[in-house]
Amino acid sequence: PPKSGVIKLNFDASFTSNTNISISAVLARVSESLIIGDCTYPLLDVADAFVAKAVACEMTFSFALDMGFRKVILEGDSPTVIKKLNSNIVDRSVLSPISQHICFLAGFFEKVTYLFIPREANKAAHELAMDGQNR
Numbered sequence: 001p002p003k004s005g006v007i008k009l010n011f012d013a014s015f016t017s018n019t020n021i022s023i024s025a026v027l028a029r030v031s032e033s034l035i036i037g038d039c040t041y042p043l044l045d046v047a048d049a050f051v052a053k054a055v056a057c058e059m060t061f062s063f064a065l066d067m068g069f070r071k072v073i074l075e076g077d078s079p080t081v082i083k084k085l086n087s088n089i090v091d092r093s094v095l096s097p098i099s100q101h102i103c104f105l106a107g108f109f110e111k112v113t114y115l116f117i118p119r120e121a122n123k124a125a126h127e128l129a130m131d132g133q134n135r
Contacts, residue, residue, distance in 0.1 A: 001031040006071045006111070009064060012125035013056035014133040015049040022046040023132035024056035026063045027125050035124075039063050040132035047094070053078040054098045056129075057085070061105035071111040075122065082116040 002008040010027045021044055028037040041059045046052050057076055064072050076082055084091050084099050091099045106112045119126060 002029070002073055006073060007036070007064070007067075007069045008073045008075060009060050009069075010075045010117075010122055010125040011056045011060040012077060012122055012129045013049070013052040014126075014129040015046060015052040016133060017048070020044070020046050021133075022049075022052035022055065023129050024052070024059040025125050025129035025132060026056070026060045027128060028063070028067065028069070037063070037067055038128060040128060042132065050078075050080065051095065051098070054081050054084075054095045054102075057081055058098050058102050058105070061102060061108075065105070065108060070109055072109055073113045073115060075115045075117045077117055077119045077122040077126070079116050082114050085114045 008029045011025065013022050013024050015022045024041040024043060026039050027035055029035050043055055046055065057074060060074055084095060085102060
């Protein structure tokens with residue numbers, strides 16, 4: 001569980017390649033079991049699953065800002081996305097505009113931590129994304 005005053009945000013995305021539609025999902029928790037908010041964002045014309053995960057992280061910041069959170073831990077099951085956000089190296093990949101926008105949005109928070117977690121530990125966010133895709 002996060003420390004007092006810190007919100008843990010789990011994010012994930014589902015992606016359908018034949019339609020290029022992605023569903024970003026975010027879950028906000030104050031403890032392992034207490035969810036204080038969740039949301040899904042449908043996105044059209046997403047290039048691939050890799051981009052879908054990065055956009056899901058980006059949408060997590062929009063959700064956190066809307067909810068008024070100030071100290072957050074972002075957890076996701078994409079090692080590449082988390083690694084890029086924790087790196088001090090300039091991102092020159094296709095994700096560069098997204099990662100730059102994420103860094104900009106992070107400036108609105110007192111504290112931001114990015115953590116990679118395995119899919120099994122991110123199951124609730126994954127299920128929310130999959131449920132959104134089915135709707």
